[in-house]
Amino acid sequence: MRVRFWGVRGSIPAPGPETNRYGGNTSCVSVHTASGELIIIDMGTGLLSLGNSLLPTEFGKGAGKATILLSHAHWDHIQGLGFFAPVFIPGNQFVLWGHAKSSSLLEGILEGQMNPNFSPLYTLRNLGATVDVRAVIPGEPFEAAGVRITGRPNPHGSTTALAFRIDEGDRSFVYASDVGYAPGGPSPEVLELYRGASALLHDCTYTPEHQEKRRNRGFSSYEDAADAAARAGVGRLIMFHYDQDYADTDVDALHASCRAALDARGGQAIELTAAAEGLELEI
């Protein structure tokens, strides 16, 4: 499968020359499966560019189908939906999986961002495409886009965010953004979800020093990410969801520190990639 990053920033888009290299758009990742299906993970502002890139394909003709995985409904993970061109083209079909007690509750949450107080779209009903909203049952694998997907909640401040594992053949990709572990790191169930993944994309918002000051916000430092990767024995760690105040040079430093943290934990064999807008990886 092929993974591409459209938005790698946390919390709020951070435009400006100092974020040109890694990018300032909020969370959005696409996964093209080996069989050619499209999975979109999170709908931050990066979704605008992903949507425009899909217009020359069947999505431009109203014949596109994609699976959307939503880690949680904080604004920086849903803001792009109203700017995703394919969702306005009748005939396109999206199945959106996220975390809520029921699919209708999840749909209500998405409706909330279309509320006319906030958006000229008024309601999801005004999107031309169909968006079929489904609630993920934690730990219970489901079939979508021809692959097996499993979601498990991670602690994220006062709420939770789903981590997703996508398995296709002998390859696996885990997306674990927006996570602030309790002392001791990932739960046994979550560690199991990460176990042996070909690639683990992990929240890497902070340096440990910044995280210490802001722990109640529920994000990871590069040490948390390196810990999780080393303990789960993954093939590659992908750093993601950088703090909005970090310039490209700060992320460069984060990358170097994370490499050292991996090595210190016996993770010399783990490849390390700092996610950047436009970067594409073959898993």
Next chain:
Amino acid sequence: MKVRFWGVRGSLPVPGRLTNRYGGNTSCVEVRPRGDWPIIIDAGTGIRRLGKSMMESAFGDGRGTAHVLISHTHWDHIQGLPFFSPFYQQGNRVHVFARQRHDTHLQAVFASQTEDPYFPVPLSALRAEIEFHELVEGSQFEIGRAKVTCTRLNHPWIAMAYRIDVDGAAIVYCSDTAPFSDVLLEHEFIRTPPQVGGVLDPAVAEKLASMRAGLVAMCRGADLLIYDTQFTPEEYRARPHWGHSTPDDAIHVAREAGVKTLCLYHHAPTRTDEQQDVILHATQELCRTAGEPFEVIAAYEGLELALGDEEGA
């Protein structure tokens, strides 16, 4: 007074190389009367950096007072509020002004922006004292020495334009609005674009004409008119019901109101710096050829203008 632009973009923040010069942050303008607290117009993502800069002053010690005028609560005009540092410092006072809703108190609208599950920090947890003030069209009030007036615009769910008079100068902030010619935008979702140049129901035409007359009157003699010019004429013809104007629409209002400088603002998210340059130069050329007495500029992040008593200071 000084006027500084912190966010000039419409609809959605657009980071990236193609928008580095004009800037990718959404709507936020700071108006600073001489020697006085800032008056902030709109709270798009640009307000994040403004808030940080304010923390270098009395706001850092919880001794600051700010006034925030919100044109309307569409996301690109309020997204930055939860990232406005002065909110998190006890002792600061922030007054937020916006148009009164027919159904919901303003405070509830802003509270719902950050309630679970959309944002981790609820309004009730902010440490500054925040007071919400509901406005109706024509409201007039004073902020320190500044006189503020407002009038409504033609935009879905209705936006407000503001005029601020202080230090012997006047600025008008007019974003977001459609021209007042093809469709009346209020509380109804319009599915199909109306025909541009079509015949309007007389009652609708009258309401639009009155809205425009109110705006022109409010802009009369302003030193600076900041105007929503998100659309090219082609884009407007395709989407007249989205509630945005073209430079031509802004020119007409600027001419009739006799303003000194027209500032293009609320640039389309897809507009690159080069495309925005072309729009600016074409608009300037058009005005020069027509002998318009006002200057035309385009807003960009970091642009700072000194007006009135501040000029040359």
